[in-house]
């Protein structure tokens with residue numbers, strides 16, 4: 001079977017054909033202008049990954065790389081049915097929800113002496129043990145625990161068989177190429193194969209595989225094994241939060257029919273035409289924002305300390321969505337339960 005289009009080409013393929021989701025040029029320009037002020041700031045750079053997020057590993061060693069791998073293997077589907085009743089994990093006196101609840105639970109396990117980031121452990125962890133490890137400090141459990149269990153066992157076994165039990169060995173096989181690492185991850189680990197068919201074309205988003213490459217780049221601080229020559233070829237990560245924030249900022253617009261479905265909280269399935277259009281248009285939108293921002297930086301002669309890429313835009317917009325949860329309440333995100341994002 002032919003290989004799917006790579007994520008960037010997939011996004012463009014979808015965006016030019018999309019019937020229910022539209023990239024808004026005026027919105028793209030507005031977001032680029034908003035980001036222009038942030039670009040010289042510290043929150044807009046590789047260092048922000050550690051300095052802004054206390055739950056991200058602060059080290060740049062093998063343990064930190066394996067922490068990133070197990071987190072991104074489980075990095076999907078944290079949204080709750082009701083906004084005011086959600087899974088949350090208390091760690092060092094602070095309550096964390098959503099994606100950060102996963103990170104908090106993993107730190108809590110490590111502090112309890114459970115070696116959750118070790119492949120030999122999670123290759124055979126039982127469902128009961130995992131339910132305890134990912135337990136919520138509210139009465140709402142983390143979604144898809146069974147799927148998380150199956151994926152951990154499968155991924156741990158493969159990491160042991162193919163990469164000596166350490167993701168750093170997988171990174172080292174990529175010759176410091178982000179695209180090679182991306183291919184190695186999706187070829188080796190089935191749960192990362194985030195693909196779809198749209199208008200007869202096999203396309204890919206590879207959301208978890210791309211964020212894994214990006215988080216590996218950041219945890220290694222862009223140095224040594226993490227000095228990927230082509231890191232800027234990685235696109236934004238097509239999750240359910242970025243489309244929401246792009247719609248809130250007016251860079252993406254939904255058809256009336258789709259908006260009605262979203263407002264009703266209708267469930268989508270992986271590969272639905274409208275779900276693919278939401279994801280594809282969002283990825284393409286961030287590519288256009290990046291292009292516009294680079295043009296503005298050049299025109300205005302803004303000093304930048306790092307090459308602006310879609311990863312840094314994504315991180316900034318994802319954090320922005322976190323910080324503006326209240327303001328964004330009126331903008332729905334698409335509801336889906338899947339293992340890809």
Ligand SMILES: Nc1nc2c(c(CN[C@H]3C=C[C@H](O)[C@@H]3O)cn2[C@@H]2O[C@H](COP(=O)(O)O)[C@@H](O)[C@H]2O)c(=O)[nH]1
Pocket residue numbers: 048049053056075076077078079097098099100211215236237238239240241242314315318319341
């Ligand atoms: N596009 C994009 N999607 C991201 C992330 C992250 C975490 N990255 C952080 C870690 C290191 C960096 O510092 C980032 O700040 C999680 N997700 C996705 O969001 C959803 C969870 O959302 P909520 O329910 O609100 O917690 C879920 O699909 C999850 O897979 C990102 O960065 N970009």
